[in-house]
Amino acid sequence: MHRVEHLMGMPIIVAGCDDDRLLDRVFDWFHEVDERFSTYKPDSELNRLNRGELALSDTHPDLRHVLRRCEELRGETGGYFDAGEDPTGLVKGWSVDRAAAILDDAGVSTFAINAGGDMVVRGGPWRVGIQHPVVRDAVAKALELSDCALATSGEYARGAHIVDPHTGLPPEGLLSVSVLGPDLGTADAYATAAFAMGVQRAHHWLARLRGYESLVILGDGRLLSTPGFDALEAGRGLVPA
Amino acid sequence: MKKAITALVGAVAALNPVAALAASATPKKHVTTTTKTVSGPQAQASRWGYVQVTLVVKKTTTTIGTKKKVTRKITKVSVPVYPNHTDRSVFINQQAVPMLIQEEMTAQFSGNLQLIGGATDTSYAFGNSLQAALLQAKKV
Numbered sequence: 276m277h278r279v280e281h282l283m284g285m286p287i288i289v290a291g292c293d294d295d296r297l298l299d300r301v302f303d304w305f306h307e308v309d310e311r312f313s314t315y316k317p318d319s320e321l322n323r324l325n326r327g328e329l330a331l332s333d334t335h336p337d338l339r340h341v342l343r344r345c346e347e348l349r350g351e352t353g354g355y356f357d358a359g360e361d362p363t364g365l366v367k368g369w370s371v372d373r374a375a376a377i378l379d380d381a382g383v384s385t386f387a388i389n390a391g392g393d394m395v396v397r398g399g400p401w402r403v404g405i406q407h408p409v410v411r412d413a414v415a416k417a418l419e420l421s422d423c424a425l426a427t428s429g430e431y432a433r434g435a436h437i438v439d440p441h442t443g444l445p446p447e448g449l450l451s452v453s454v455l456g457p458d459l460g461t462a463d464a465y466a467t468a469a470f471a472m473g474v475q476r477a478h479h480w481l482a483r484l485r486g487y488e489s490l491v492i493l494g495d496g497r498l499l500s501t502p503g504f505d506a507l508e509a510g511r512g513l514v515p516a
Numbered sequence: 517m518k519k520a521i522t523a524l525v526g527a528v529a530a531l532n533p534v535a536a537l538a539a540s541a542t543p544k545k546h547v548t549t550t551t552k553t554v555s556g557p558q559a560q561a562s563r564w565g566y567v568q569v570t571l572v573v574k575k576t577t578t579t580i581g582t583k584k585k586v587t588r589k590i591t592k593v594s595v596p597v598y599p600n601h602t603d604r605s606v607f608i609n610q611q612a613v614p615m616l617i618q619e620e621m622t623a624q625f626s627g628n629l630q631l632i633g634g635a636t637d638t639s640y641a642f643g644n645s646l647q648a649a650l651l652q653a654k655k656v
Contacts, residue, residue, distance in 0.1 A: 406634030
C-alpha cells in the first residue's frame with residue numbers, strides 16, 4: 276500500500292498508510308511547501324523575499340525557521356553546507372520530517388516516506404537498499420532500518436550539483452555520502468556538507484559526528500562506514516528496537 | 517555469438533591439426549572463492565581497555581590442470597571492540613582513530629527490498645529506477 280506523487284522535481288512515496296484522508300493531508304503539506312519554497316515559481320514566497328518584494332518579517336514562520344536552520348547548519352559544518360539564498364537543500368529533508376510528524380500525530384506507527392531517495396521510516400524494520408552507483412538494478416548496501424532518517428548526497432543522480440563552497444569545484448574521490456540519524460533535514464545537510472568536503476576531510480568529520488551514522492562510497496569502489504551504520508546491515512540481526 | 521566462435525574454432529582446427537591438438541589439450545580452469553571472517557584476540561590496550569580487530573578475507577582458489585593458485589584478499593576491516601567506556605576514551609578515539617570500517621563495494625541484487633535510498637530518483641529518472649520496479653512488484 277503506497278501513494279506516489281511527483282513534486283519539487285522528484286517522486287514522493289508514502290508507504291504503510293492506507294488512510295486516504297491522511298494521505299491527502301500529507302500531500303497537501305508537500306504542495307504547500309512547494310508553493311512557498313519553489314525557486315521555479317516566480318511568485319513563491321522565497322522568490323519574492325529574494326527579489327526584495329517581501330520583508331523577512333512578513334514571511335511565513337516556516338520560511339524563517341528554514342533560513343535560520345540553514346545558518347545553524349552552515350556553522351555546524353564549518354561552512355560546507357552553504358545554502359546561500361537558496362535553502363532548497365534543507366527544504367526537502369525538513370518537509371519530509373514535518374510530513375512524518377503529521378502521520379506520527381495521527382497515530383500511524385509504521386510508515387515510510389521516500390522523497391527522491393531520502394527517507395524517514397517508522398516502525399519496521401524496513402528493508403532499505405542504498406542504490407549502487409553504477410549498476411542500476413543493484414544496491415551497494417542492504418540495511419534494516421527502524422525509526423530513523425536516511426539521506427544521501429552524491430553526484431550520480433542530478434549531475435555534479437555539489438561543489439566545495441570554498442573552491443567552487445566538485446569534490447574528488449567521492450561518489451556519495453549517506454547519513455542516517457533522527458532528523459532528515461540535518462542528515463541531508465550533513466551528507467551534502469561531507470560530500471563537498473572531499474574524501475580526507477569527510478572521513479574525519481563523519482567519524483566524529485555524534486548521533487548520526489554514515490556510509491561513504493568512493494570512486495575506487497571502496498565503502499567506508501561508521502560502526503553504527505555497519506551494524507544496520509541486513510541479516511546482522513542487530514536491528515535496534 | 518558463442519556458437520559463431522565455436523564454429524570458427526572448429527573450422528580453424530579442421531584446417532590446422534596443430535591448433536586442434538592445442539585446443540583439446542588446454543586444461544580446464546576452475547575457480548572457487550570462499551569468504552571467512554577472522555577476529556584477533558581482544559588485546560589489552562594499556563590500562564584503558566581492550567581492542568579487537570576483525571577481518572573478512574576472500575580466498576580465491578584457481579586450479580588449471582594440476583596447477584593451483586591461492587590468493588587471499590582482505591575485503592573488510594572493522595574494530596568491534598575498542599576502549600569507549602569513558603568520555604575521555606571516546607574523545608581520544610575521535611581524535612586519534614577515525615572509526616570507519618572499510619570494505620569493497622559489491623553489487624547486491626535483492627527482490628526482498630522495499631525502499632531504495634540514494635541520490636537516484638529525479639522524476640525524470642524514476643520510471644527506470646529500482647524503486648519504481650519494487651513498487652510495481654508490490655514489495656511496498
